[in-house]
Amino acid sequence: VVGLLLCAVYAAVPTHFVVFRELVLYTVTEVGAVLAIVAGVALYRPVAPKAWLLIAAGLASISIGDLLFGVYEVIDRNPFPSPADAFYLAGYPCLAAGLVVAIRCQGRTEDRRALIDSAIIAVSAGLLAWAYIIQPAVSSDLTPFAAAVTSAYPIADIGVLAITLRFVMGSHWDAPALRLLVLGLFLTFVGDFVYQGDVLGGAGSNTVFVNTTLLLGVVVMGLAGLHRSMTALTAPTEGPGERAERPDALRFVLLAGACMVPPVVLAVQAIRGEKLFVPAVVTATVVLVALVGARFADITGRAYRSADREAVLSRYASALLAAEGEEELFAVARQAAIAVVGGRGVDIVRIGSGTGRAGDVVVAPVEVRGEVVAELVADADHAGLSRSRHSLATVATELALALEREGLLATERAAAAALAERNERLRELDRMKDQFVSTVSHELRTPLTSMIGYLEIVLEGEAGELNPEQKRFLEVVNRNSDRLNQLIDDILFVARVDAGKFSIEKEWTDLSKLAREAGESARGAAGRTGLDVRVSAHDELRVWADPVRLGQLLDNLLSNAVKFTPEGGVVSLDVAARGDNVRVEVSDTGVGIPEDEMTRLFERFFRASTGTAARGTGLGLQIVKTIAEAHGGTVSVASRVGQGTTFTIDLPMRSDGAEAAAR
């Protein structure tokens, strides 16, 4: 604020207070700006104070020049060239060096775009300077030394302008301090060019404007040095890498304008009828064409490399999908990283593996579920690093995702493997069970075959006459052998149901006929105990069912009833159609089943407490239920202890496939 006020005062003070104005005010203001920068450096301690100090030195040098110039003006002598010019000219390299240090510190040395673009503008500006300042100076009546000093100003200006442009185009200058610095530099260029034009034109009309602009430029740079964001000048920044260039209209207009300068210079000179500077214009044009060519090569090279990396990353993504196991994923990612940077010097190091090398820098962490499991590292001075940083980050991110997926897949695979193993064990058990059933079936029946067969022969008297007592005892043996055989059949039946190997073969079956046959064989067994077995089944009753299994069902129900019914009792079997169903009822006048045992009746090996005297396998009712349900039917039971039991089976007359088979 003080500096701005001083500027305003300077501009306002009339020209005849020369001493005060030129010596005191001007110099104090400039020294103030220099001190402001030095104070800023001391206060904010930027990473490389050299940059700001060089700028301050440049400004100090210029202010000394101004002081000397002011002295000459006060004593009203204007020698040219003078020692003031030496200090002025010394200031420019300092400013330039400061900016170069800043560019270095920001890590933007590889930005060729900014380099070429600033070169294009600088060449154009150089042509203009040649045409309107240097050439007139050289061809004027100045001494060669004076002409050289005069030419040195535009050359120095253009040099600093080129570096400033390079800084603006390629670097990070969003911070207020940097914007102020750039503004100050541009004010200086404007003042310089206007002044130089004035000098050559021989007029002093713009002196106040020129001096105020120059002073303002210095003040603004001083302000920049005081702002707290001044550290940004030398702060390292993340480069843009090789990302595609965004369309930038302003830059295009600037570059196009710069390229138009040579023809415009020629045209203006031709219109004015002045001498044409053909060699200079041609030289400038050639340099511009070369720069545009370089720019084009840079863009195509960049696009080519970008497409290349894109292809590498895309191949990498599919390779990651195909890879199995963490080791393979890491190997794939390592290869991708090497392909991206186009050579060795990058690696992916697992955290805690201890394989990292000294001198590596971490480019990107590999983070899985919030935990850094590995790091993508590179040689600290790796050449291709800055332009592939972005792609390397992608490599790391995709590896992290793949590792996470791998983790999930591994869990899933382990679960699937465990399941497969369990299934295999179950299948093995199933096979063993089948084998067991088959073996038991064979091994139990073989001795039974001999027992039952020889008994039959003996009972028939083929081995000599038996006395009644022998015959009666052998019949007991025979009956129990039959029972044992039945038990084996029942157990095998249940085992087959358990193994899921029970199936029924349906066909049109006359249930009445089956009922009469079952009654007949039950009567054979019942006759011995004086039971009356009554079957009520007259009309043909066609049912879509497995005749063997239905016969087994009826046999089981009837033998059950016979077993639990005392001598002189009645067992009756009724079959009848009821709508779309057939109902099978087996009633007895037997011992009955206690109510609290009814629900357990169809359990395997369950036997009602009232049936202690009876012999059975305890599997009969389960078999009945299995067969009934396999036909889509139901089983129910009603019983009163001491009075008897009734089993009721309802079966659908027709079920799946009945229509097709009926045709």
Added chain:
Amino acid sequence: VSDQAIERERPVILAADDDEDILALIAFRLERSGYTVILARDGEEALALARDERPDLAVLDVMMPKLDGFELTRRLRTDEATSRMPIILLTARAQDADVQRGFDVGADDYLRKPFSPQELRARVQAILGRR
């Protein structure tokens, strides 16, 4: 083959089972009923006897060592000398699929173990009487 068999005084029946007691039971029952019974303890022996002796009928157990009843039946059927010999299979297997398989390989009849010797006799007589 059959001409040769008819000339014999008593029809010859081949019985094959790896269980001695069952073999003796079959032999007792059928010899009492007027047949000559030749015995085999395994499938291969049965095959050799069937080729050499040309029996009129064979009663074969399914579960036998060396050659099971199904395979034996199949081979007897493919051999010209025994292709028309009636075969009754005996088995302790209970599955219906086994019964079907027995008929598929060419058996004429099938008895489940334990079987009644009288029933075996009746089946043998039915087959031989039919011829």
